[in-house]
Amino acid sequence: MRVFITGSADGLGRATAQTLLENGHDVAVHARSTARLDAVQDLVDGGAAAVVGDLSDLEQTRDLARQVNAIGWMDAVIHNAGVLHSPDIFTVNVVAPYLLTALIERPQRLVYLSSGMHRGGHADLGRLEPGTDNVTYSDSKLYLTALAAVVARLWPDVLSNAVDPGWVPTRMGGASAPDDLRLGHLTQEWLATSDDPAALTSGGYWFHQNREKPHHAARDERFQNALLDHLADITGERLA
Numbered sequence: 001m002r003v004f005i006t007g008s009a010d011g012l013g014r015a016t017a018q019t020l021l022e023n024g025h026d027v028a029v030h031a032r033s034t035a036r037l038d039a040v041q042d043l044v045d046g047g048a049a050a051v052v053g054d055l056s057d058l059e060q061t062r063d064l065a066r067q068v069n070a071i072g073w074m075d076a077v078i079h080n081a082g083v084l085h086s087p088d089i090f091t092v093n094v095v096a097p098y099l100l101t102a103l104i105e106r107p108q109r110l111v112y113l114s115s116g117m118h119r120g121g122h123a124d125l126g127r128l129e130p131g132t133d134n135v136t137y138s139d140s141k142l143y144l145t146a147l148a149a150v151v152a153r154l155w156p157d158v159l160s161n162a163v164d165p166g167w168v169p170t171r172m173g174g175a176s177a178p179d180d181l182r183l184g185h186l187t188q189e190w191l192a193t194s195d196d197p198a199a200l201t202s203g204g205y206w207f208h209q210n211r212e213k214p215h216h217a218a219r220d221e222r223f224q225n226a227l228l229d230h231l232a233d234i235t236g237e238r239l240a
Helices: 011-022 034-045 058-071 089-103 116-120 137-154 181-193 221-235
Strands: 002-005 026-031 049-052 076-079 109-113 159-164 205-207
Touching: 002 011, 002 058, 011 026, 011 034, 011 181, 026 034, 026 058, 034 049, 049 058, 058 089, 076 089, 076 181, 089 137, 089 221, 109 137, 109 181, 116 137, 137 159, 137 205, 137 221, 159 181, 181 205
Parallel strands: 002 026, 002 076, 026 049, 076 109, 109 159, 159 205
Antiparallel strands: none
C-alpha cells in the first residue's frame, strides 16, 4: 500500500514511516522545510518519497497537497503532524488536516492523530472568532476528532478514524512519558494498512487498537457541521 504521513521528521510520524517501510509499503514522508529533509534522508534512502510544506501556512499546505497528488494516489493518509505549544495550534492541528483532506485525491483510509486530552476540549466554536486566541491543544484535538467523525459520515466509501496514541516519550511527550512508544504508533499503522475486520471499520476513536467513546461533541452532527462551515470559510474549500 502507498501511505502518506504528515510530520514524519521525528516522533510518532517517523516511527510510523519506518515501520511501514520495513513492512514493504510505499511511503511518502513529510518535512516542514527543506532544512528538515536531512531528518528523513535515511527514510528516503530506504525508498520513501519526500514532500515539504509548513502546515502553519495555508499556501504551503495547498502546495503540499499538490506534491502528494503528483506522487500518485495514496491508499491511506495519516494526519500525524501537530503542535502542543504554539500560536499556530488551530492552523496546524485542525485547518491543515482539513485542507489536505479536501485537496489530496481521496484515499481509501484516513487516520487522524487525536489525544486523550481532547476530552478536556471546549465545544465552543466562538473561540475561533477573529481576534481571539483561545484555542488550546485540547480544543484542537476535539475539533480534529470531530473532523474524523464527520468525514466518516460524509464519505461512506472511505475509512476515517481518530487515534489516541497515548502519552509517549517523543519530543512532544517528553522523556518521562509513561506509555509505550511502540503502542503509540501501532494503531495508526494497523488502521492504515491492515485487512483485519476491525481495522476495516470507520468512524471510530481508537486507543491501542481498542475503540473508545470520545467526547460527546465529536459525534454531534450540529457541532460537526458548524466546524465544517468554519473551516470552509477559512480555506475556501468544502469537502465534496
